[in-house]
Amino acid sequence: MTFDQIAWLPLCIGVTIAGLALSFLAFRRRGAAAGLRTTAWALLPLAAYLTGALSSLWTVGATLVGFVTGLVFNPLVWSGVALTGLSVVLFVVSGVLRGRSAAKGAGPAKAKEAPRAPEGAAAPKGTATGKPAVEPPKKRTNDDDFSDIEEILRRRGIG
Template sequence: MEETTWAALTAALTVAGAIWTWIAFRRRGAANGLRALGFTLLPAAAWLTGTLRTVVEIGSAVTDWATGLVFDVRTWTGVGLAGLAVLLLVVSGFIRDRQLARGQAVGRTRKDGRTRKDDAGRDALPPTAPPGRGKPVIDDDLADIEAMLRKRGIE
């Protein structure tokens, strides 16, 4: 594009921003109006420093990349393969956890040689009460709430 085209684009963006700034000052107050004025001055600053052309070229490159991503069968095949790979990794993790749990359960057998189903995950769970005490551990902050519940017959 020629320099006059860039100047026209800058003028159009600045005029649109000026209208937005005026509306923001009238309806929303000084803070929002000043913010809008800051955004209004950005196209003019970008044109004067020569970065407006760079910003437009970057936007065009990103648009071309996104368009190629959306409409390219090869790219979507790659995305599908990546999704399948992640799915397989997650499923293999679940299968591995089940195999490890089954392996731990094999070590514990009853007198008749069968494994107990409830023993498989018992080591993984934290104890609910300290050994030797029949009461569960109570948080000091919740002790008064528990006392009130007991007083009302709720346990």
Template structure:
């Protein structure tokens, strides 16, 4: 009952301020003030003020229990153990799946069996011959060098 009375008084004060603002011919601002002034009464009538108070009380009680009850701390330890166990099982399942994929056991290949390997462009050397696979890793730049030579750069 006290909460509803307080909300009504707050709304009345806001509406009085809106009337004074409207008297000064600032109608847009007066309308905004009236809209905000009606919120406390609307929240009280809908029961949301009481709900907010109950939620705040519940959170406060939980915080007090968190500080003073060892069972709450033990609950967090149990939650931590649960998360750790789940993480360990995920780690081991990934290792097991990785080994199966390397051996080809239990997994279907993403490429059809009759498909050929993807064709990679072979780099050409300065003499125009194809280089073998025993190059030092600079074969990627051979095409760039050839283009630069053709352009005279």
């Protein structure tokens, strides 16, 4: 059914009159605030017809209904949805595999970065124990952060 096949003016007037009757009842039973709110809702159908907004609302509604029914009842669309799901699963799996390969590759790479001196080899210059003169900074862990916080709290007398 198209927009032009419906007699909109009598329909909008009827809905508005029914709404005004309900607003009268709302005034009597629930007070002025409820009555005014119901009156405001009752006037909207006639206002939509008189401003021409009703045809725009009809077009939007018909387009949405056509889109949803085309989505639900079209097997070609469902195959596209299935392919989208497969693509998402493949992205997730590739990310997991990339994370595993990076974790496996990081272990041997660290071992290659810091070669050990043979036991019989002389200590590097500047140290008597074989340790480098300047130690590289240690990586901080969450435990170190919490111990710093605990130390600060102890110094302040808290805890």
